[in-house]
Amino acid sequence: GAVVSQHPSRVICKSGTSVKIECRSLDFQATTMFWYRQFPKQSLMLMATSNEGSKATYEQGVEKDKFLINHASLTLSTLTVTSAHPEDSSFYICSARDGGQNTQYFGPGTRLTVL
Amino acid sequence: DAKTTQPPSMDCAEGRAANLPCNHSTISGNEYVYWYRQIHSQGPQYIIHGLKNNETNEMASLIITEDRKSSTLILPHATLRDTAVYYCIVRVVQGAQKLVFGQGTRLTINP
Numbered sequence: 527g528a529v530v531s532q533h534p535s536r537v538i539c540k541s542g543t544s545v546k547i548e549c550r551s552l553d554f555q556a557t558t559m560f561w562y563r564q565f566p567k568q569s570l571m572l573m574a575t576s577n578e579g580s581k582a583t584y585e586q587g588v589e590k591d592k593f594l595i596n597h598a599s600l601t602l603s604t605l606t607v608t609s610a611h612p613e614d615s616s617f618y619i620c621s622a623r624d625g626g627q628n629t630q631y632f633g634p635g636t637r638l639t640v641l
Numbered sequence: 642d643a644k645t646t647q648p649p650s651m652d653c654a655e656g657r658a659a660n661l662p663c664n665h666s667t668i669s670g671n672e673y674v675y676w677y678r679q680i681h682s683q684g685p686q687y688i689i690h691g692l693k694n695n696e697t698n699e700m701a702s703l704i705i706t707e708d709r710k711s712s713t714l715i716l717p718h719a720t721l722r723d724t725a726v727y728y729c730i731v732r733v734v735q736g737a738q739k740l741v742f743g744q745g746t747r748l749t750i751n752p
Contacts, residue, residue, distance in 0.1 A: 530684075560739060569728075570685070570742040619684045621740070628734055632677075632684035 528554045528624050532633035539610055540641055547605045547636045549620030555600035556622035560630065561593070564617040576603045610640045645729045650747040659716040661746050663729030666710040672733050674705060675740065676714045678725040678748075685728065685742075688714065719750045 529552040539545050549559055557578050562570040574595055575583045582595035594606040603622075607614055619635040646664040653659040665674065673692050677685040689696055689703045691712075696703040702715040716723055728745040732738065 532684075558738065562742075569744050570679075572739055572741065575739055617682070621684075623738060629675075629687055629690065630738075630740055631687055635682070635684045637682075 528552075528622075528627070528629075528631045530620065530622050530631045530633040532618075532620055532636050534636060535634065536637040536639075538639045538641065541611050542609055544606055544608045545610055545638060547607075547618055547620075547638075549603045549605070549622065549633050551601045551622040551624075551631075554622070554624045554626070556603075557600060557625060558623040559597060559603040560621045560623075561595060561603075561605050562619045562621070564619060564635075570619060573605075607638065610638070612640045614638065615640045645731055645743055647727075647729055647743065647746045649744065650749070652749050652751055653716075653719050655721060655750050655752050656718055659719040659723065659748060659750070661714040661716075661727050661729075661748065662711065663714070664711045665729070665731045668709050668731050669733070672731045674703065674709075674712050675730045675732060676701070676703065676727065677730065677740075678723075678727045679745070680722075680725045688727075721750050721752065724748060724750045 531550045533548045559576040561573045564570045573588045576595045576597040578597045584590045597603040617635050621630040621632040623630050673690050675690040676688040679685045688700050691703045705712045726745040726747050730740050
């Protein structure tokens with residue numbers, strides 16, 4: 527299947543700092559990427575849909591000014607958690623849609639810990 | 642997208658076939674059934690998807706009932722590495738195309 531990478535795999539930061547997470551589709555072009563968040567022992571929750579060259583669409587309850595999404599190319603989307611706080615600590619996972627196969631492929635996830 | 646119902650947990654002996662059921666009684670004609678799994682602390686892994694015909698690939702088989710109200714994912718020879726949470730998701734191919742995850746089935750393969 528298609529490969530999606532995320533960087534970094536884990537990050538620890540101080541409260542009030544911003545953290546950027548990159549999501550790349552390695553062997554296909556993705557016009558649409560998705561960002562999810564997963565808390566311990568819970569399922570994945572969709573945060574936003576990222577479309578190349580346009581503004582992201584956020585799910586209800588997700589603050590767009592706190593979770594900045596940029597989808598500047600067909601293989602790269604970034605999620606920036608601004609002014610992170612301990613409650614933002616979570617497992618962040620991206621996925622990319624392979625239009626040719628009409629299937630979404632997921633990255634390995636980024637574990638964010640805010641102290 | 643239609644809602645799915647899965648048992649919260651299942652056990653299976655190593656080497657045996659694991660059959661994971663999913664109910665999607667409100668599925669529409671243009672909705673596909675997708676299966677993903679998530680091994681602990683990893684991103685979900687795509688397994689298989691189908692519309693109405695049974696599907697098979699190198700990982701699993703997907704059996705969809707004739708009325709499309711339920712389906713079964715079959716792992717023919719389960720190994721310990723198949724221990725994971727398995728998600729059944731119903732989704733239209735067009736439109737928003739986002740995947741909405743339920744709680745899934747926690748499958749434990751026992752030696």
